[in-house]
Amino acid sequence: YTCDLIRNFSIIAHIDHGKSTLADRLLELTGTIQKKQVGRNEQVLDKLKVERERGITVKAQTASMIHKFSGKEYLLNLIDTPGHVDFSWEVSRSLAACQGALLLVDASQGVQAQSISVFHIAQERGLKIIPVLNKIDLPAAQPERIAAQMQSTFGIDPTEIIPISAKTGQGVEAILEAIIQRIPPPSGLENAPLKAFLFDSFYDRYRGVISLVNVQAGTIRKGDKILSCHTRKRYEVQDVGVMYPEEVPVDCLRPGQVGYVSCNMKESSEAHIGDTLFRIGHPVEPMPGFKPAKAMVYAGVFPVDSNDFPKLEESIKRLTLTDRSVTMQRESSSALGQGCRLGFLGTLHMDVFRQRLEDEYDANVIITAPTVPYKVIYKDKEVYISNPTEFPDVTDTTSKVKEIHEPVVRASIIVPEEGFGDMMDLCYSHRAEGLEHRYLDAGSGSTSSRIILTCIIPLSEIVTDFFDQLKSRSSGFASFDYEDAGYKKSDLAKMTFLLNAKPVDALALIVHRSAQDTIGRAWVKKLHKVIPRQLFEVPIQAAIGRKIIARETLSALRADVTAGLYGGHYERKMKHLENQKESKKRMKRMGSVDLPQEAFFDILRK
Ligand code: GTP
Numbered sequence: 001y002t003c004d005l006i007r008n009f010s011i012i013a014h015i016d017h018g019k020s021t022l023a024d025r026l027l028e029l030t031g032t033i034q035k036k037q038v039g040r041n042e043q044v045l046d047k048l049k050v051e052r053e054r055g056i057t058v059k060a061q062t063a064s065m066i067h068k069f070s071g072k073e074y075l076l077n078l079i080d081t082p083g084h085v086d087f088s089w090e091v092s093r094s095l096a097a098c099q100g101a102l103l104l105v106d107a108s109q110g111v112q113a114q115s116i117s118v119f120h121i122a123q124e125r126g127l128k129i130i131p132v133l134n135k136i137d138l139p140a141a142q143p144e145r146i147a148a149q150m151q152s153t154f155g156i157d158p159t160e161i162i163p164i165s166a167k168t169g170q171g172v173e174a175i176l177e178a179i180i181q182r183i184p185p186p187s188g189l190e191n192a193p194l195k196a197f198l199f200d201s202f203y204d205r206y207r208g209v210i211s212l213v214n215v216q217a218g219t220i221r222k223g224d225k226i227l228s229c230h231t232r233k234r235y236e237v238q239d240v241g242v243m244y245p246e247e248v249p250v251d252c253l254r255p256g257q258v259g260y261v262s263c264n265m266k267e268s269s270e271a272h273i274g275d276t277l278f279r280i281g282h283p284v285e286p287m288p289g290f291k292p293a294k295a296m297v298y299a300g301v302f303p304v305d306s307n308d309f310p311k312l313e314e315s316i317k318r319l320t321l322t323d324r325s326v327t328m329q330r331e332s333s334s335a336l337g338q339g340c341r342l343g344f345l346g347t348l349h350m351d352v353f354r355q356r357l358e359d360e361y362d363a364n365v366i367i368t369a370p371t372v373p374y375k376v377i378y379k380d381k382e383v384y385i386s387n388p389t390e391f392p393d394v395t396d397t398t399s400k401v402k403e404i405h406e407p408v409v410r411a412s413i414i415v416p417e418e419g420f421g422d423m424m425d426l427c428y429s430h431r432a433e434g435l436e437h438r439y440l441d442a443g444s445g446s447t448s449s450r451i452i453l454t455c456i457i458p459l460s461e462i463v464t465d466f467f468d469q470l471k472s473r474s475s476g477f478a479s480f481d482y483e484d485a486g487y488k489k490s491d492l493a494k495m496t497f498l499l500n501a502k503p504v505d506a507l508a509l510i511v512h513r514s515a516q517d518t519i520g521r522a523w524v525k526k527l528h529k530v531i532p533r534q535l536f537e538v539p540i541q542a543a544i545g546r547k548i549i550a551r552e553t554l555s556a557l558r559a560d561v562t563a564g565l566y567g568g569h570y571e572r573k574m575k576h577l578e579n580q581k582e583s584k585k586r587m588k589r590m591g592s593v594d595l596p597q598e599a600f601f602d603i604l605r606k
Pocket of ligand 1: 013014015016017018019020022134135137138164165166167
């Protein structure tokens with residue numbers, strides 16, 4: 001296929017607006033996959049089990065299809081993008097390989113927070129956008145109203161909008177035509193030196209890392225000796241092919257084409273997303289580099305049974321081969337033993353990873369409370385700290401800390417008018433600043449207007465329960481998205497928890513000073529509930545620096561040491577009680593609180 005017969009496109013949409021369903025229809029219509037029996041709802045592109053269970057796309061998948069149009073055969077490359085706030089980085093990298101995008105909007109729900117963010121990413125990349133209204137088969141669909149919304153929000157000409165039902169297939173044919181007619185073909189020179197843009201990779205147990213590339217110039221074939229601009233490593237190409245929708249080997253990949261390259265890469269870190277591959281001896285100007293995936297949420301992961309650490313580490317390593325956006329480091333805790341500290345793109349990413357760990361490797365794990373990377377500014381240096389145990393004691397006047405900065409994000413929330421007050425409360429209770437709002441459209445009859453609310457909010461405030469609260473307070477009607485907004489000075493401190501006067505490192509938290517009392521009290525209450533009573537009294541305390549800010553006392557469990565003694569042996573009874581008192585003292589002195597792992601499990605799982 002020459003360039004003029006190739007189209008590279010993506011489907012971008014808010015979560016649940018029907019991206020995977022539409023992708024399936026397109027693959028069926030072009031005969032790339034067999035039509036499934038009615039009633040089966042298993043999407044081809046959503047491969048991972050957790051994706052199917054949660055119904056969200058986690059990992060981008062790419063597929064090619066062939067479509068005949070006015071006597072010519074076209075090669076259409078669909079580059080699938082994941083649909084969640086945590087993965088917006090993956091969206092932007094997949095879009096770099098496309099010239100156009102289908103912007104899919106649910107005709108019953110209308111424009112949502114992520115419709116807007118993905119639209120902006122696509123627009124910034126200069127992609128041709130084809131607006132599509134999906135789910136027109138639903139009784140609740142309001143195609144005219146939503147079309148007007150798309151016009152006012154995106155400046156889209158309503159006559160360009162293609163109404164479809166990805167479920168029934170109605171209107172989907174028109175999309176194939178629009179892709180061919182409206183999206184420009186990729187440009188690329190056949191007789192130029194090879195320049196291949198690496199936009200994704202996956203791991204294959206037998207062949208190692210497989211890269212997905214978009215050939216920008218030249219051709220790539222088996223046996224080629226290539227070099228990576230980024231790592232300067234050399235490889236020999238073992239195999240090239242297209243995703244149709246599974247890997248199908250081909251002779252060579254030409255300019256404009258999208259396909260896979262297998263070249264004996266052992267580690268997924270070698271396949272640097274945004275890298276440019278070229279032929280040895282024919283260097284090219286690399287494509288403008290990409291921001292590497294930035295871990296924004298960190299948590300410690302420990303095995304429930306500490307003997308399982310080698311197995312856990314092995315499992316994590318294997319999973320990071322398939323999900324390269326997870327960063328990993330070893331960590332040890334006096335309470336939880338040996339573990340790993342992992343960095344994720346967001347909390348959903350973290351949940352997905354844990355579930356995969358449990359599903360695929362049958363490993364029971366404890367995950368500590370999520371934290372974000374804080375910037376600690378000293379007189380002469382800046383340090384990023386994402387592990388609370390390493391956080392300095394800011395109440396210590398001898399510490400050289402000048403300022404603490406925390407990551408903040410620009411959040412956008414779209415909510416029906418009646419839920420607006422609740423959303424404002426939610427934002428303010430999470431330290432939001434600079435709240436602004438505007439109407440997205442005017443209400444009509446039975447439907448209310450929708451408002452878009454934007455604010456700056458600390459990332460640490462949204463990594464815990466923000467999303468759940470947003471959904472429950474708005475009965476699921478609010479949608480939410482955020483983007484990085486840099487760092488901001490903040491009044492933060494490390495909160496430690498002491499059991500029997502001994503700090504438990506795995507429980508340390510970074511808190512905003514304004515919320516320290518509330519948080520301290522809530523946590524000691526939680527601990528009080530889950531820690532089993534001991535033979536001695538155990539104070540449970542929350543502290544900031546040396547100052548105790550909350551306390552609960554776990555009363556002693558009185559073992560009845562006299563139970564086996566009958567009759568009136570008063571002296572013997574007394575002696576036993578004396579002994580018991582002595583040993584109680586000793587245990588307390590040693591401070592050995594028996595803390596079962598399940599207790600951690602309970603508190604850290606919320
Ligand atoms: P993510 O993968 O999580 O981003 O979601 P998605 O955008 O891929 O959505 P998906 O295709 O999984 O569809 C979400 C839900 O909407 C599923 O239950 C689909 O069956 C349903 N759905 C998709 N298209 C249509 C449609 O045209 N009409 C109706 N009635 N339902 C649809």
